[in-house]
Amino acid sequence: MAYFLQQTINGLTLGSIYGLIALGYTMVYGIVGMINFAHGEIYMIGAFVSLIAFAVLGLFGITWAPLAIVLVLLIAIVFTGAFGWAVERIAYRPLRGSFHLAPLISAIGMSIFLQNYVQLLQGARLRTLPALVSGGVTLFRENDFEVRISTIQIAIILLAGVLMAALTFLIEHTRLGRSQRACEQDMGMAGMIGINVDRTISLTFVIGAALAAGAGLMVTLYYGSVDFFIGFLAGVKAFTAAVLGGIGSIPGAMLGGILIGLVEAYWGGYVSGAYKDVSVFAVLILVLTVMPTGLLGKPHIQKV
Amino acid sequence: MASGPSLETPARDHKALRNAGLAALLTLVLSIPFIGIRLDDSQGSNGLAFRPQWVAGLVVVVFVARLVLDQTGGLAAWRPRFPTGLKRGLRLEPPVSTILIALVLGLAFAFPLAPFASRYEIGLATSFLIYVMLGWGLNIVVGLAGLLDLGYVAFYAAGAYTFGLLSTHFGIGFWLALPLSGLAAATLGMLLGFPVLRLRGDYLAIVTLGFGEIIRIILLNWSDLTGGPNGISGIGRPSFFGLPFAATAPNGGTTFSKLFGLPFSPLHRLAWLYYVILALALLTLAFTSRLRRLPIGRAWEALREDEIACQALGLNPTVIKLTAFSLGAMLGGLAGCFFAAKQGFISPESFTFSESAIILAIVVLGGMGNQLGVVIAAAVLVGLPELGRSFAEYRMLVFGMAMVLIMIWRPGGLISGRSPSIRADLSRFKATGPEVAP
Amino acid sequence: MSAMIAGGPVLAVRGLSMRFGGILAIDNLDFSAKTGEVTAVIGPNGAGKTTAFNCVTGFYKPTGGEITIGDEAGTLRIDRLPGHKIVSRARIARTFQNIRLFAGMTALENLLVAQHQALSGGGLLQLQGLVGLPAYRAAEQAAVEKAMGWLDRMGLAARANDEAGTLPYGLQRRLEIARAMCLDPRFLCLDEPAAGLNPRESAGLGADLRRLTEEDGIGVLLIEHDMSVVMNVSDKIVVLDYGRKIAEGTPREIRDNPKVIAAYLGEASGEAAARAKPTERPPARALLDIKRLNAGYGKVEVLHDLDLTVNQGEIVTLLGANGAGKSTLLRSLFGKPRPSSGEVMFGGRSIIGLPAHEVARLGIAHAPEGRRIMPKMTVLENLQIGAHLSDPRAFQADADKVFALFPRLAERRKQRAGTMSGGEQQMLAIGRALMQRPSLLLLDEPSLGLAPLVIKLIFDAIRDINETDGITILLVEQNATQALGIADRGYVLQTGRVVHAGPASTLLDMPEIRGAYLEGLGAAT
Secondary structure, three states: OHHHHHHHHHHHHHHHHHHHHHHHHHHHHHHHOOOOOOHHHHHHHHHHHHHHHHHHHHHOOOOOHHHHHHHHHHHHHHHHHHHHHHHHHHHHHHHOOOOOOHHHHHHHHHHHHHHHHHHHHHOOOOEEOOOOOOOEEEEEEEOOEEEEEEHHHHHHHHHHHHHHHHHHHHHHHOHHHHHHHHHHHOHHHHHHHOOOHHHHHHHHHHHHHHHHHHHHHHHHHHHOEEOOOHHHHHHHHHHHHHHHHOOOOHHHHHHHHHHHHHHHHHHHHHHOOOOHHHHHHHHHHHHHHHOOOOOOOOOOOOOO | OOOHHHHHHHHHHHHHHHHHHHHHHHHHHHHHHHHHEEEEHHHOOOEEEEOHHHHHHHHHHHHHHHHHHHHOOHHHHOOOOOOHHHHOOOOOOHHHHHHHHHHHHHHHHHHHHOOOOOHHHHHHHHHHHHHHHHHHHHHHHHHHOOOOOOOOHHHHHHHHHHHHHHHHHHOOOHHHHHHHHHHHHHHHHHHHHHHHOOOOHHHHHHHHHHHHHHHHHHHHHOHHHHOHHHOEEOOOOOOEOOEOOOOOOOOOOOOHHHHHOOOOOHHHHHHHHHHHHHHHHHHHHHHHHHHHOOHHHHHHHHHHHOHHHHHHOOOOHHHHHHHHHHHHHHHHHHHHHHHHHHHOEEOHHHHOHHHHHHHHHHHHHHOOOOHHHHHHHHHHHHHHHHHOHHHHHHHHHHHHHHHHHHHHHOOOOOOOOOOOOOOOOOOOOOOOOOOOOO | OOOOOOOOOEEEEEEEEEEEOOEEEEEEEEEEEEOOOEEEEEOOOOOOHHHHHHHHOOOOOOOEEEEEEEEOOEEEEHHHOOOOHHHHHHOEEEOOOOOOOOOOOEHHHHHHHHOHHHHHHHHHHHHHHHOOOHHHHHHHHHHHHHHHHHHHHOOOHHHOOOEHHHOOHHHHHHHHHHHHHOOOOOEEEEEOOOOOOOHHHHHHHHHHHHHHHHOOOOEEEEEOOOHHHHHHHOOEEEEEEOOEEEEEEOHHHHHOOHHHHHHHHOOOOHHHHHOOOOOOOOOOOEEEEEEEEEEEEOOEEEEEEEEEEEEOOOEEEEEEOOOOOHHHHHHHHOOOOOOOEEEEEEOOEEOOOOOHHHHHHHOEEEEOOOOOOOOOOEHHHHHHHHOOOOOHHHHHHHHHHHHHHOHHHHHOOOOEHHHOOHHHHHHHHHHHHHHOOOOEEEEEOOOOOOOHHHHHHHHHHHHHHHHHHOOEEEEEOOOHHHHHHHOOEEEEEEOOEEEEEEEHHHHHOOHHHHHHHOHHHHHHO
16 A cells, blocks of 8 residues: 555656646647657757756856756746747748648657757766755655655646646636637637737747746656656657547646556556556557547547 | 838848847757757766857857848748759659669679678678668558558567577578568568557557557567567578588588688678678569559558548558558568678667668658659668768758758658559540640 | 439438537438439538438448438448448449549559459459469459540540649549549449539530430439539439428429529518618728639639629628639638739738738638637637737627627627537627627628528628628628628629629619529529
């Protein structure tokens, strides 16, 4: 029981991170109907920018953890958001109206490019960050087993909650959110109402990138290490989360993220550590083949 | 009205300056994190190296370039012009084409005998041909049938491990293992393909990527069978119709060099490997060209063009996709079997997603469905690193960006012409030409 | 009536219904078709014609009823066959409304794909082909012969080696028919084969269809809006409206059927006619001025040198049969499709080439065909996005105005728009457009699919908007009587050209207006 609880805590932490990345996939899919394959790299860039930002802040003597984390989050959002914007502008916007696989192929190209870009400029080695936040709370003890939630886990779950709440507010109650939903439902009509569709799509990419930046920051804090390749696996897992929740659905992405985090944690804890990635891929294949609309998605009617 | 131009010019200049300024600002933001600041842990903990001059240079270049672009008609006018010959596809008429094909084949066969062909050059040509073969195999799936397969490397791995295991456990030789590897990969293709081929294009791509990764992780972790990360070593080398390439034969038999009375040289084996892959690649070429002219090949292309119309013509999309998927897998398996024989050692490291991405890049850049394009793209990919170390480093960077640009400028690939699978003899019909609507 | 082939197979549809979500697209439909005859299915937009075709050709599984094909040998339930088996088992072939050729393949290749079953011989024949055995070569030769025969017959033989996508539009339509004929069908279902053809090409198509039935003895099922084609080639006509059959008979019977005329032209209620406005108004400044406009989709030119003016404060109505180009004209104002030539001035400013949202900013609002409200948003949210460009401080007042105009919307302000009835959705579409505070309001078929009482409510609102708010209105309608009842002026479009224009009261009395809708009728009476 204690072990189960510990795995649940670990799974929730991971799931929060996946959920944030998944939101980027799901928003972009909802609005332009493409898999932004480069989104995993955007997350990796967010993690790297966070790492660099911590180092730069260190130069200025800002090492008090709460302040440093908030500043780094803002910095990461700005720079990563710029990458998100640029990716859409360069690789996707010129392809609207092209043949149906073109955006995905372009996205794969972009993903390869960004990975190698970071590798070339920052080196292929694993970069580490000295632990910024330590400590934690022991929830309870069962025999020799201690169920702990670390401060950093609390911070991650809280921060993810705040970001998700902020996004929900943005989508539900602001002018931009309404424009996004309008574009998602009927892009042509949205334009005729006076919504600048191109700008709305760009902002969707920026928001997705900002959330990925948040996830990148968290993962930097959680694992304390980053390399240029982390985007691939995290990207596929987050995409799985988005599909599991029902692609296009924002609450679905959050739910899917948490579920994928839990699946991975339980599988790693009970079945086999070596095959925990297989569990996620298996979920991906199973969901896509058996219920492609996901848990909270809407069925797609093929038009003849 | 007369004052129009003088009023307009400053406005336009203003707009151009604004655009250039925005572009420069964006460049500044994008270049600071990775170009401007580099994490430098040479002194232990996270040190930082700053390169402000790079950032400044880039910003200036972008600002000026954007200004110039605005004066010359904007980004839209800035497209590379491709020679018109490429546009229609290289269509050579019989006398020229026959001579050209004969010439290329002759050169390919003579290559290992050339005096400059050392161990290194032959090795390079061999890996080039492996990529060509993989590209042609994947071209069936992506180029002809229009199914984006991001896990092609799984079939390559299946072929390699089939031979690796057959060789180390049962001592089965290359030539017997070759068809078995192809069969194993094709079977795997069938098994994987059956449940997923109903999916829409982009979902299919992600699912195949998932399969590719699952196979790799299994290879990595099922140590009892696959040797885990250590892989399988000591895989049998292909013999020359039963004759080994060695200084002395193990059980006192004849060796290749003895039979032909040549002094033993390790080059013989390399040259033989080269001929084997050349033959396999040519076989693949013949096989795929033939398939394209058969009903199944036309059905693949029709499916790529319009799946709903195919259904209305009574074609069963699932069956047709499955044949493309498994035949592509089979060719990947054959290439994998050869790869294992060439290396003598295989490990999961050779079968990562990057490898799938490289093969896909070859197909996409060369021109989906175009066989000559694949050859050129594979030559660039294998040849680029030879131009220098820095080219090797930038190879994938360039390939990634090239995939984006090719989708924007020439979605059909560098060589995008398609030659019909069959031509009608129109001599009978010339007289009764149709009434063409004005 | 053409000669009936005794005992030929009969395609029978009995009690067919098809439901999408909450919408009943087809309701208890019965009809039958014989080989050797042309059976036309006609009806206003949204009547369920294409849905019925999709059921017959296996693309949709009907929610109820049965579809059979039967001859002396027995009957076969089509609706129980998997989609790709319809061709081989029931031998029903089809074409598509928006041509579905394999555009990158040659004309000949297109026809060979259609002969896939015969040529692959269960795979064995292909295996022989792979190694180059003569059996396959002979089969291929035969297939090519057959294909060339059909190409020749459709006047396409000289273009056999051309890529299908590069053929002129009219030839693409013919190629699609040739491809379907390579399947040796007993029934051929054609979905608007004359759409986008010029009158000469349409006449040629009519002759081809007669030949297919009379010489080849197949049965043709035809959906078509071009009444000249329908009236000239059909043996039997089935008329649908709201998913139900409202009439069936020979062209002559259909022509005189009052129900059919009403379905197309709207009820000629005396009240509407009496309320027609005085024809003359003081000359006003042109708000929208269109000159020599040409526009179309890809290769299909829909609008030809079209001239049209809407003056400040007017209601102008645009009439014409389906496919005349009315909706295309409205959409082209927003650049979709982008006009290929001509001039569009709005408020003295050219709007050609502007992105849609800029056009909206200038003061044109569109309540389009099919309403296109945002189904997942509430009524209030739909009004909010309508007010996207307006001053947020004015929102409450504007919304109250809309609610005053359509009290039904006020009751449902928190309801998801997609769950409302068609009439309420139409009100919302108009309300949303009003939230844009437009100077010109475009309305595309606001009466489509609505009950007479709701139609009256909506038309009263339109008149109200025009009179109290002074908003200029360009109204596209099929319901000509109703539209002319409230309009100042009208234009009648036929195949993308203006054929009549004038004050509404004048148009109301012109017998030719009826001709523009039911062209074949007009010509015959």
